[in-house]
Amino acid sequence: MLTQFGIYCRKLRLDNGELLKHMATKLGVSSSYLxxxxxGKRNVPHDWLEKITSLYQLSAEEVESLKLSIKNSQPSIKIDLRNTNNQEKDLVIAFAREFKDLNEDDKAKILNILRRNSNGEVKY
Incomplete structure (x- = not known):
């Protein structure tokens, strides 16, 4: 099943009259990798936002749409825990283990907590 990024790329190819193999060649990868x-079997490489933006001369609005599609298509993320204390590590690990079992209300509460800065203002 296509991710949001996959849907975005398919539309981009259709709009430009390209096949998957053409886009793959432009990105310097195989068709199977793309x-x-x-x-969603692989993460979107970090440099693809810039490459796709440049290759297809995307508008500012299209770039924002591409960014969102990449963000929503990542099957996994890495979290750097090198500069964290044990309590912070415990929090991250507990959340990673339990987040799928949280109900929607609890997820919303946690998200609201995480989006607030020290002044109580919403970050985004």
């Missing part, structure tokens, strides 16, 4: 990224 396909794996589009269906």
């Amino acid at each position: 396909s794996a990224v589009e269906i």
Whole structure:
């Protein structure tokens, strides 16, 4: 099943009359690798935002849409815990283990807590 990034790329290819193999060549990867990224078996490489923006001369609005599609398509994330204390590590690990079992209300509460800065203002 295509991720949001995969849907974005498919539309981009259709709009430009390209096949998957053409886009893959432009990105310097194999067709199978691009396909794996589009269906979420692989993360979107960090440099693809810039590459796709440049290759297809995307507008500011299109870049924002691409950014959102990349963000919403990542099957996994890495969290750097090198400069964290044990309590912070415990928090991250506990959340990673339990987040799928949280109900929607609890998820919303946690998200609201995390989006607030020390002044009580919403970050985004």
